[in-house]
Amino acid sequence: MLKIDMTIVFILLLLTPIFGQQDTSVVQDAIYDRPFITSAFPVALGGYLEGNTNYFSEDGVSEGFSMEFRRFNIFLYSTIIPRVRFFAELEFEHGTEEIAIETAQVEFELLQALVFRAGIIIVPIGAYNVNHDPPKYEFVERPLEATKIIPTTLSDIGFGFNGKIFWNNLLFTYDAYLVNGLSDGIILNDQGRTFLESGKSEERFAEDNNGSPTFSGRLAVKSLKYGELGISYYSGIYNSFQIEGEIVDAKRSIRIAAIDFNTKIEKLIIQGEFALNSIDVPKDISDIFGTKQWGGYIDIVYPIIKGNILGFDNSVINIAVRLERVDYNVGEFTETGKNIYDDINGLSFAISFRPASGTVLKANYIHYWSRDALGNPTVKTAGFQFGIATYF
């Protein structure tokens, strides 16, 4: 099944660039590709906010209508001296429920093809993790793949290099960093499944839990005509296998491989991402905590009206659809030899109104089909969301 799914993914990836259109932005520049950067002051201040309403029903049971203030993020940017720049992003989630420094990095541009970056950095695994600002998307919810398989937003303390190389109308970008990495909570967590998000220990910003740095890198090629195609990889040891230098457990690794793309076919914008996780899990719990999981999504966005709408110049109304799937545990039960399900399929529709490119009002309908590990009757969840997200 996985092979068939991945085959479909690769066929889609091969087909989409054929219809490509010009677009000069690249995923690597996402952290700078925000409106605040145009500020005239030496230290630029910017950010975004995001809020929405929720009305969901799961198998006929609804918690009713509620409102949610998801995020208020503040950006700080400064060119310290030419070719040395600082960038930081402070995030407030659900008011002050969670406050985090998402990014705090310094870059030294030795060459355009060789930029040294250090600090709290966005880990370059997948494109969505790097380029995840809600004003850029027509959907309130992040893709399941980008939250359940790759734990967006994944930032970490680390250092490394990135760069751009132009060749024959193609722009190649690379990112390669060492970071402290995810930690023990990937398994034996309160989610009851292998869950990378639970491995985002706050302590990773202070010290590595095992003294073994994790590598993360992304290679991408951008064609002005066809769009961007990227591959990324994340690999390291996640568990605390030693205490005070004494080996107390086997080393257990986490590996994530992802492929992402974005392109335009006439006015149609298509982007997607697929990720495959491979995790070393103690054998006695590997039925519950999966050793392999994967997920993917494709967003298709089409602008149906462009122009002056309600007095807003250059405004756009988009319609969009998202197809997505995650499988938390790829494999079979050792007890029965039967497939482990533990998966979610999703289908979402959106209508969005953009009075400006960095401001969006969203109306979404979402439908998820979830199965537990045993494959018991599917749980259906659906609902409506109205959201607003804007840069400032």
Place this chain on the structure above:
Amino acid sequence: MKGIIYILLLCTAFFIAVSCSELLPPAPEPETVLAGPIEDLTPQQLRDHLIGDAQFGRIFGQEDGLGPIFVSNACESCHIGDGKGHPLTTLIRFGKYSGGIWDPMVEQGGPQLQNRAIAGYPPETIPGDATGVTRLMPPAVTGLGFLAAVPDAVILELADPDDSDGDGISGVPNYIQPLDYFIPLPSHIPSNGKYIGRFGKKAGAIDLLQQIVTAYKEDIGITSDFDTQDNFNIQAGLTTGDFVDDPEVSAAIVNNVVFYVRTLKVPPRRDENDIDVIAGENLFNQINCSGCHIPSLVTGFSDVTALSEKTIHPYADMLLHDMGSELDDGYTEGTALTSEWRTAPLWGIGLAEDSQGGSPFYLHDGRASTLEAAIGFHGGEASNSRDEFHNLSANEKEQLIIFLKSL
């Protein structure tokens, strides 16, 4: 102007969509799901039920005290949708006879195997000298509050230890030594300081509190105010390994879960008036399956009015019966013989596969994949009924199975 019209059209379309209930998934038909509270709970009782529901579904991670050795990580993992379990979470228990006395092998980690462990910690294995090893499929938990409310006197009335009626069936209660936190109810009838067990495959637990405290500790590795000592892998010489303070859950949480389980509805019937179901039930009585699987019991007084003095249809007698050599795993609890099992309530059996991944696992260890096979494994006191089932015509067998699936 054109843009405004477009927006109005889109908004109208969207609000029509919003108002369309078809876009929101409907609730499944009540008779197709086991989960849900009993009717007639007061709002306060319903609130307590829901608090317990959340705790029943709580997944324990290593940082919450899971383990260090365990079988599963949540109540809900073994009883998905309050239904029967799956081989993934089957409990394995072991012991041995030593000088004619049953030894639960506590010094070697018995009687329950914890075959999973937190990271870096060794799980247990079955000792080589264990003579009795059994696998116990987690049961459905719906309706247990009603079974708990059946007075001991009713159970004793059904007992026939000497088979005085000559039907080949001689149910006996399993008398269990109560644990120190046990509080007897007026409806309990002790015998030499012991009380009738009614929960568990061998009726090894007297009440739901004991069942749930034991499940927290033995299945999930969670200590509570009622039992503060964690399990460690003493097979590996380990007497520590869990760094979470004990007790890991409070008495309040345990009591919430007890209340939740007490107040789950009885498993719903389906197609009760179907002609084949009625014919199947008649056959069920005719071949005396109902000799052990008693169709109706009456609860006594309960502090929860909705449980009090109700006629229920569990198809069980809460007594132990000798089930013959094929179902004798050489393992026992309390005063039960190794071949004796408590009559399994049949209510909810028709919905078993909905919590078992679509493939039912019947009998105490899930060895039977069909009801026919499950009946075929019956021996001992059930031999006569089993033989009579085999002598039924194909149509009659089918009717009896249809009846069972309606439960």
